[in-house]
Each structure stands twice: as structure tokens, then as C-alpha cells.
Amino acid sequence: MNEWFADVAYKFQIAFLDGERWKLYLSGLGVTLQISFFAAILGVAIGIVVALMKLSVKKDGKRSLWSVIAQIYIDVIRGTPSVLQLLIMWFIVMKGSKNGVLVAVLTFGINSGAYVSEIMRAGIQAVDHGQMEAGRSLGLSKGQTMRYIILPQAIKNVLPPIGNEFIVLLKETAIVGYVSLSDLTRTASQVSSRTFEAFMPLIGAAVIYFIIIKILSKLIEKLERRLRKGDHR
């Protein structure tokens, strides 16, 4: 039994303490969070714009050019693997860029935007059409009604799936190792190959992801509760 404890302690020692390796995990976590945070903001911004584009119609009620462009964007992004998008961004589109984090933020932001836009579209369409008519009947423009009436309600509707998307996004950033960014996952894998001990670094990284996502989902839950104060049905 003592032997077993000594063994675990030793593995812990080489995985986290020797050479102050815990600092590597922290900086890896920093990279993961940085990419996720800015990509999420970019994704939501793109998502709202693309959802509005996709819903736009011409005067005669037919699909607008904007709507077609939005659909192509969504199809391309959803139809190709995100690893490939990352590689294309890194080796072709932004070739020569020294800022790997920026490339990753753009890649994941653009990728997430496609999914967010479909979530937003569903949220907008779920708002009763009468809300738009009431806004228009008061003399508000379509844009004003969208901004002050429809979008606030749509965002409240889609908070659960958007939260889901944030979680997926955060975990998806684990592929940035492909373009040699040292995020949390890659750090763990590097430590394990240096120490020839896989258990501690990998499980350690998994636990960190788990805790971060638990905190994130708690925050989203809180936000949901706050936004729900308007409906007591």
C-alpha cells in the first residue's frame, strides 16, 4: 500500500512539480481560455449578422442575395472538418502570420459563427410574428423592431443552445496543437512524452477542462435565470 502511494506521489511530482511544470499547464490553460473567449465573442457577432442575412427577403418576398451568401457560408463551414479549417487558415490564408493565437481565434470564431447563426435564426423565428407587426404598426422600422424587441427575446430563447455551443467551442480548441500552439491539451501531451508518464498529465488536463466547463455552465445558468425575470407564465 505504501509503495502504491509512493508511486502516485512520484508520478504527481514529475507531472506537475518538477521543473515547475505546473506553470506550463497554467500557460496552456491561458491559451485555451484566450482563444475560446475571443472566438466566442466573434462567433456570436458573426452568428447574429449571418442569421439576419439568412432571414432577409427581397421586397417581393423571395430570397435575397444576402440570404444566399449566408447559406453558402453556413454550408461550407459545416461541411468541412474544423481541423482542416484551422490548417487552411494557418498554412494558406494567413500564411506567414506569427500570431498563432490570432489565427486560432479567427478560425474558431468563423467556425462557431456558422453554428451560432443557425441557433439565432431559430431563436428569431420562435418569437411571435405579432411582435414585429406591433413594432412596425407603431412606426418603428424593421431594424429598430429587430434590435429592441425581437433580438432581446430571441437571445433569451437561445441561451441554452448557445451555452452548449460555447462548451463545444472551448473543447474544440484542443486541436490547436495541430498548428503548434501550446494550449492545455498539447501541454499535457508534451509533458507526458517528456516524462514517459501519461496518466497524470492527461487526467490532470481532463480535470481542468471539466472544472472550467462546470463553472461556465453555472454562469450561463445564472444568466438564464436573470433574463427570465420577465416571464411568469
Place this chain on the structure above:
Amino acid sequence: MITVKNLHKSFGKIEVLKGIDYHVEKGEKIVIVGPSGSGKSTFLRCMNLLEQPTKGEIWFDGQLITDPKTNINKVREHMGMVFQNFNLFNNLTIMGNITLAPVKLKLMNQEEANETALSLLKRVNLTEKADAYPSQLSGGQRQRIAIVRSLAMNPKVMLFDEPTSALDPEMVGEVLDVMKELAESGMTMVVVTHEMGFAREVGSKVLFVDDGIIMEENVPAEFFTNPKNPRLQDFLSKVL
């Protein structure tokens, strides 16, 4: 005030309005009745272009509003509309519902709008609901707020699209009372409704719309006691 000329409206292949001509004078209270599916709501909704007419002209205050060059948002500032399902903004408080349009359209600043809202709320006895959300109100209260929201824009005409049809019976009265008071204040009103008592009491003219045209038009007394069109006779025998 409103002139409708040769109004046609089709949804796809179905022609709902088949040529309506009508003129609403300032101060008139026009009540439109008819069976469901007759086109009476569509007729009303064409007046502020919530439905785009397929053919025909709508004039409001000397302006041809069916002209594509007309800024319809500006026109609608002067035409209030009340819906069957209230359509209060669910994400805003009652105060927010009433003040949003006047403030965002820069007709009033927030303080002026708040004052106007409070005095209007007083008129319908709902001052204490100023900070409530629509979901916390009863149907009758919501519809009274919806009327007040339109009035805050100081409209020249008010359109009502079956304002009491979605209400529980005991709440119909409170909404009709507000509408009657509004009528007495001299507001020009066009009302689509199934409330025959209201039509008789308040209407200056009653229109019977069926099959996409105005089948009969008369002052209430004549309209209800001496209907000429057999379709109207049949309709009245069912609803009275």
C-alpha cells in the same frame, strides 16, 4: 381621412379582397363586421400596409401611401393599431412598452414619454402596473395597455383588429369601455369586431364585408333593423 380605391389583395392564388372602395371621414367610427374568412381583417391591415395590397390605392391624410416612395414608417406613426392578440412587447415593462416608440422615433424624450405614459395609464386605471411585465397582466389589462401604447403616439386614427376576440368574456367589457371613451373623445376609429352591441352603440357606420367586398353599408340603426342583402340577413340571424 382614409380613402381606399379599388383595393385587391391576393395571398398566392386566393383572392381575399376583390375590389373595395371606401372613404373614412375624420371623427367617424367605422365598424366592420362579417363572417370569418370574409377579408375584413385583411381590409383593415391594408390600411396601414401591414398587408401590401395587390392592386388599388390607399390615401391617408391626402397622401398616397401605397406609393412605393412613401415612407410608410412615418405614416404609421399617425395610425395606431390594436391587435387581437395584444402583441405587447414581452421583453419590456408596461412603461417600456408605451414609451419605446415615441422615444426611439425621437418624438419625445424619455421624461416626456414617461409623463405621457403615466397620464394614459391613469386614464385606464392601470397606473400600478407601470413596472410589471405583460405576462403578469390579465388579457383585458394587456389589451387596455395595447390601446394606451398606440395612443402614446398621438395618432390621427386608430385601427382595431378584433380587439376583444381573444379575451375571456368577463374581460370584454373593460376593453370596450376604453374604446367607447376613446370614441367619445372624437378619435377616428376603424374597428373590426364581432361585438354587435358595440357596433350599434358606437359605430357611425357599419360595414358588412363578405367574399372580399363591402356587401352593405349603413348607419347602425338601419343596418341592424333593416338589412337588405340576404347574406347580411343570414349573418345577423346567426349572431344576434
